[in-house]
Amino acid sequence: MKFGEQLRSSVIREYQWYYIDYDGLKSELKKATGPANADAHSHNEWSEEDETRFIAKLEEELEKVHTKQQVKAMEISRRIAVSEQEVREVVDRLNQRALGDSGPSEEEFMLLEEDLSDIIADVHDLAKFVQLNYTGFYKIIKKHDKLTGWYLRPAFDSRLKAKPFYKENYDASVIGLSKLYDLVRTRGNPVKGDSAAGGGQANFVRQTTKYWVHPDNVTELKLIILKHLPVLVFNASKEFDQADSAITSIYYDNPETWDLYEGRLKKTEGAEAIRLRWYGGMQTETVFVERKTHREDWTGEKSVKARFAMKEKNVNAYMKGELLPAALFEKAKKEGKKPAKAIAEDERLAAEVQYSVLKKGYKPVCRSFYNRTAFQLPADARVRISLDTELTMVREDNLDGRKRSGDNWRRMDIGIDYPFSQLPPEDIVRFPYAVLEVKLQTQMGQEPPEWVRQLISSHLVEAVPKFSKFIHGTATLFPDRINLLPFWMPQMDVDIRKPVSHDFGIHRPGMSGTTTTSDDEDDDFDSDDEDVRPSRRPQNGESSAQGAARQHRGGLSDDVEDQTVDIPAIERDYPIYDSDDEYDENYELEEAKRVGGWHYYSTLIRTKGRSFGRHALGAAKWLVPMPRATQVDRNARQEMFFGTGPVHSKRFRAPKGKKIYVPVRVEPKVFFAAERTFLGWLEYSIYIGTIAVTLLNFGEHPTTTSFWVAGIFTLLAILSLCYAVGVYLYRSSSIRNRKNAAYFDKWGPSALCIALFFAVAVNFGFEGRERNVW
16 A cells, blocks of 8 residues: 555544645655756756755644644643542542442443543554654655655654654553553452562463564554553552663573574473573662473473572672572571572572583573563463563674673673664664563463454464564574574564454544545555555444445455455465475585585585486476366456456575474374374285285196286385385484474375276286186
């Protein structure tokens, strides 16, 4: 969708006169008054007078947007303050009511809830207004620089910093609204308890699923969640501070072997991740040492995270082995504030982590930083949702001769000052999306709440199972050292915004908040490189039927599943990633080259042989006459969804020398299944061999015909035996190496059944001829 069309279709009624005049600014770009340019089809050149006129218009639009944003933000703050006073008055009346007094009525709470819902919708609309205008300003500047040759971008950046309407942080508003809405939703009786979810977090097990959230949808997602779960605040008496939401982790690994990285990527049994984490700024005294351990389902155990706390001043001595775990917990044992059993568990964990670090040479390699907003009922860990924004990964190693952390356990040249502009580009990766984690502790067979199911199936999130900040950071920060890439890496270049799948989002109670717009005009100045694909959601107050009708007129269904019903069948014989096949010659060659010697030459010969065989087989397929596929015209429904162009199935190829790893679950029963299949084929081969021996040795009148028939059965038995052995060896190797190979047998059973039918038929024919039946 062109941005001009997106802007016109996203207008909110209250803001309709305050959006950037995108069409007007585009018109200004067409009004060049300089001398005619003969090389540009008599178009006039862009003059200094034109530039002055355009900048004046741009400044006017920036002032208009900035003023509206400031006024509306102040209005929302005042409304929140007034609502807080009203809610407190109603709650106080409820708590101070006399015996027999009914207190506040249900209608009062309903009115307060409607008022808060209206404020939530205001925050949502303001966030959308700001985001759309911010995009509009940068698109028009990009268009200006491209068409005129005058580069305005650097100067305009400074003007934006002077009027930073786009830097409004809504976290304080979200937390304030969360407290008030929780009071009203629970009718003045919010759930109370320990903010740490009802117990120590040293050891806990949860079912966690992860999703990516586009920055355009972050504020909307927070406002939706706070209607169901309050923001988790550990210190309710303290004023909100942005530093309170900051979480930083230092990940350890062996920079020579990358054992922890590959173990977590491959999800091998017992794979560990070791990190040091702290909450808040660099002045925080408490640091948590954490170890995550992956357990396969077949073991009957669950993956678990264990951690213990220590003082920051002791971290270096502990990680170097100078401070033993017994001395680390000596003070805690004397004070007796913690149970002896818990201290013993922490001490055992500290000893195991310290031993691993010293024995296996683990060093700090990667730092992750993000601001977390957590939603959870106090003392109730059944549903916990966290949203991590501004995720950033930073190098902590000293591998290339540069001292980053040096002999310290973390680098000290940065803190929580996102976006860390002081760092060189090779030291930092800023993740483009927010990360949503949905953590559930439900009873066996119990379904999660309906609103959670709607949330995770909505257009606001993109599911990315098993996403790991440690894996992503290590893979992106060390491209010359990491050859095995996580499966989500190709998705980083794909726009994750999606059309609305169902009527789910922020709605203003009882009124419409948007206006309709005129017919779309041709945005002839928007080039392909400016194409954006926004999510089309129903406007405030728009019914789901109206949204569906509008999407139908635009060629879209209101259900994503409907769009895939009539997709032409796509050949699924190959994986979606070229490099996750059973053999990747580039990856194998690069690995063999590092080893050298005979291993490299044998791999080179094998690779060239396979390449020659593939090309020869491809040439033979084209030479052999065979039926070819017939092109079938696309029906009207398919044309509505996909147009008249071809439907492509996109495949991703890893860079040369690297491989995309797709996690494959391997359980003991998989090995047994492969063995049972081999034994089944072996039994089949023995039966055929027995028939051959019987025909050859126990006939009443041995003849040449019986000899050849027995030979056919013997050949069939040998072929089936060799085939069974080959398939078993291939499958066993693939299972051991956790390859995403094809474990089904597409042609073997059919080919052997046809061969057996042929052998029996030949035997029957010859035997009938010997007996003069025909």
